[in-house]
Amino acid sequence: xxxxxxxxxxxxxxxxxxxxxxxxxxxxxxxxxxxxxxxxxxxxxxxxxxxxxxxxxxxxxxxxxxxxxxxxxxxxxxxxxxxxxxxxxxxxxxxxxxxxxxxxxxxxxxxxxxxxxxxxxxxxxxxxxxxxxxxxxxxxxxxxxxxxxxxxxxxxxxxxxxxxxxxxxxxxxxxxxxxxxxxxxxxxxxxxxxxxxxxxxxxxxxxxxxxxxxxxxxxxxxxxxxxxxxxxxxxxxxxxxxxxxxxxxxxxxxxxxxxxxxxxxxxxxxxxxxxxxxxxxxxxxxxxxxxxxxxxxxxxxxxxxxxxxxxxxxxxxxxxxxxxxxxxxxxxxxxxxxxxxxxxxxxxxxxxxxxxxxxxxxxxxxxxxxxxxxxxxxxxxxxxxxxxxxxxxxxxxxxxxxxxxxxxxxxxxxxxxxxxxxxxxxxxxxxxxxxxxxxxxxxxxxxxxxxxxxxxxxxxxxxxxxxxxxxxxxxxxxxxxxxxxxxxxxxxxxxxxxxxxxxxxxxxxxxxx
RNA sequence: GCGAGAGUAACUCAGUGGUAGAGUAUCACGUUGCCAACGUGAAGGUCGCGGGUUCAAAUCCCGUCUCUCGCUCCA
Numbered sequence: 378x379x380x381x382x383x384x385x386x387x388x389x390x391x392x393x394x395x396x397x398x399x400x401x402x403x404x405x406x407x408x409x410x411x412x413x414x415x416x417x418x419x420x421x422x423x424x425x426x427x428x429x430x431x432x433x434x435x436x437x438x439x440x441x442x443x444x445x446x447x448x449x450x451x452x453x454x455x456x457x458x459x460x461x462x463x464x465x466x467x468x469x470x471x472x473x474x475x476x477x478x479x480x481x482x483x484x485x486x487x488x489x490x491x492x493x494x495x496x497x498x499x500x501x502x503x504x505x506x507x508x509x510x511x512x513x514x515x516x517x518x519x520x521x522x523x524x525x526x527x528x529x530x531x532x533x534x535x536x537x538x539x540x541x542x543x544x545x546x547x548x549x550x551x552x553x554x555x556x557x558x559x560x561x562x563x564x565x566x567x568x569x570x571x572x573x574x575x576x577x578x579x580x581x582x583x584x585x586x587x588x589x590x591x592x593x594x595x596x597x598x599x600x601x602x603x604x605x606x607x608x609x610x611x612x613x614x615x616x617x618x619x620x621x622x623x624x625x626x627x628x629x630x631x632x633x634x635x636x637x638x639x640x641x642x643x644x645x646x647x648x649x650x651x652x653x654x655x656x657x658x659x660x661x662x663x664x665x666x667x668x669x670x671x672x673x674x675x676x677x678x679x680x681x682x683x684x685x686x687x688x689x690x691x692x693x694x695x696x697x698x699x700x701x702x703x704x705x706x707x708x709x710x711x712x713x714x715x716x717x718x719x720x721x722x723x724x725x726x727x728x729x730x731x732x733x734x735x736x737x738x739x740x741x742x743x744x745x746x747x748x749x750x751x752x753x754x755x756x757x758x759x760x761x762x763x764x765x766x767x768x769x770x771x772x773x774x775x776x777x778x779x780x781x782x783x784x785x786x787x788x789x790x791x792x793x794x795x796x797x798x799x800x801x802x803x804x805x806x807x808x809x810x811x812x813x814x815x816x817x818x819x820x821x822x823x824x825x826x827x828x829x830x831x832x833x834x835x836x837x838x839x840x841x842x843x844x845x846x847x848x849x850x851x852x853x854x855x856x857x858x859x860x861x862x863x864x865x866x867x868x869x870x871x872x873x874x875x876x877x878x879x880x881x882x883x884x885x886x887x888x889x890x
Numbered sequence: 891g892c893g894a895g896a897g898u899a900a901c902u903c904a905g906u907g908g909u910a911g912a913g914u915a916u917c918a919c920g921u922u923g924c925c926a927a928c929g930u931g932a933a934g935g936u937c938g939c940g941g942g943u944u945c946a947a948a949u950c951c952c953g954u955c956u957c958u959c960g961c962u963c964c965a
Contacts (some may be wrong), residue, residue: 396901397900397901397915398895403957412939426916450943462965574906579965599965600965632965643964669919778925778926781926782926783925800924802922802923802924803923804922805922805924806923830917831922831926831927832922832924832926832927832928833922833923833924833925834924834925834926834927835925835926835927836925836926837924837925838924838925838926839926841925846956848924848925852923852924853923864922864924864925869925871924887950889951
């Protein structure tokens with residue numbers, strides 16, 4: 378455990394709270410931890426489940442035309458060829474860090490040689506009136522002389538040794554020369570922004586069956602939506618769905634990110650909540666706007682403050698290979714704005730790609746209008762883990778009570794892992810027995826927590842840290858009039874209500890479970 | 891990937907060659923009339939890992955791993 382100054386870093390404080398209360402913590406910790414893997418403890422899994430259940434409910438219960446699906450994580454390898462992920466995720470690329478444009482490596486080599494030849498032409502004209510230039514005619518420290526000498530050295534080495542020099546060796550020299558001396562992006566024109574070629578292999582690769590060979594290679598899905606695209610016709614036909622309709626799925630996806638960062642914000646294993654909405658061509662923008670509004674409201678319903686949310690529209694040149702129009706909902710994390718969800722126009726890219734690759738018909742026939750077409754897809758794709766991080770970051774509060782710092786999570790009651798605590802003020806005088814009875818009555822229908830240990834203040838604080846919104850305390854007045862104290866997490870205010878009304882009180886406050 | 895720093899109890903840390911410690915947290919019992927009270931006690935540690943030097947290593951040396959910060963990167 379590294380020592381660092383946590384006193385002023387809100388993220389560090391949130392991470393510490395998550396570990397202290399067993400909400401989220403480093404996975405495989407007894408072996409020193411694996412980078413970027415986290416486990417969700419008892420309260421963490423409740424919070425995560427609450428968020429995903431609210432999403433599921435919003436999608437499937439509130440919409441007749443949206444149905445659920447749980448597709449496989451490992452799909453046929455050809456899926457990823459057709460979807461473009463193998464090509465886009467696998468080849469070496471040279472990337473411009475300014476405009477983020479990636480140039481395929483083989484294209485880039487051609488560009489490099491073109492630059493080199495152009496340069497030599499210019500030099501040879503200047504020096505030699507168009508005659509072939511010799512290295513000695515170039516100034517000692519010119520980059521052209523250096524690259525030329527190195528290539529000649531290679532040729533000489535090949536001649537003397539008989540060892541064949543591959544074109545890769547020469548390529549390396551030329552690429553190095555271009556990156557060092559003429560590093561300019563052909564798309565945006567920025568200078569010095571091209572990064573050395575690297576292989577982007579973002580899919581987790583594994584093998585189907587015990588034999589490892591080229592034929593058995595399989596991939597863990599890098600996005601959940603492909604399963605929806607493969608299954609959409611059977612879902613549509615078996616459920617007699619008519620365009621527009623949607624298919625919702627919650628599941629894990631895996632990406633071999635180059636780097637991971639910011640706690641559970643970017644991890645290699647993560648959960649997506651995706652709803653793919655199948656619409657008639659030409660109606661896309663109407664539905665994009667519809668879902669933008671719907672999805673925005675979802676985050677408000679989780680209790681996230683609206684001023685911490687914003688829309689970000691992807692500029693055309695940054696769009697993913699499948700997207701035509703793309704909007705992201707971003708949250709203002711302590712470390713900056715970060716994407717929570719994308720509302721994207723995927724057009725008919727996916728269905729057409731799978732039709733072509735599989736040879737299976739992927740069109741929809743509209744019985745009403747007698748039209749046959751590939752539906753266009755409006756995608757809403759949310760990250761569950763980062764949504765939970767946003768919810769936690771948004772709920773984290775510190776205040777001061779009687780000179781003592783209090784840390785609490787102002788979670789929406791719908792999200793809170795425990796809805797109410799049940800405490801006897803003290804153990805004696807029969808209070809414990811009444812508290813126990815109330816607790817036994819509530820649990821099983823509502824998540825509640827019983828505690829009798831330590832002072833009442835300490836018990837409240839423990840509940841504050843996991844965001845329990847209500848505290849029921851059984852005191853001596855309970856013996857007289859059957860009322861208990863309800864204590865609110867955020868304001869610390871109290872009221873008294875009849876002990877038989879606690880269940881309905883909670884259900885009223887929660888609105889839903 | 892590069893540079894710097896850090897790894898000792900669940901947490902925060904002290905401990906410069908000679909019996910591994912404190913505070914907080916946890917648990918038990920007592921006490922306790924509403925916001926981290928108190929008393930007594932208990933449990934909890936391969937000092938990141940491996941090797942070396944030494945009569946003796948948490949401490950010195952070498953290697954290694956992990957984490958943090960800054961660059962870099964981030965479908």
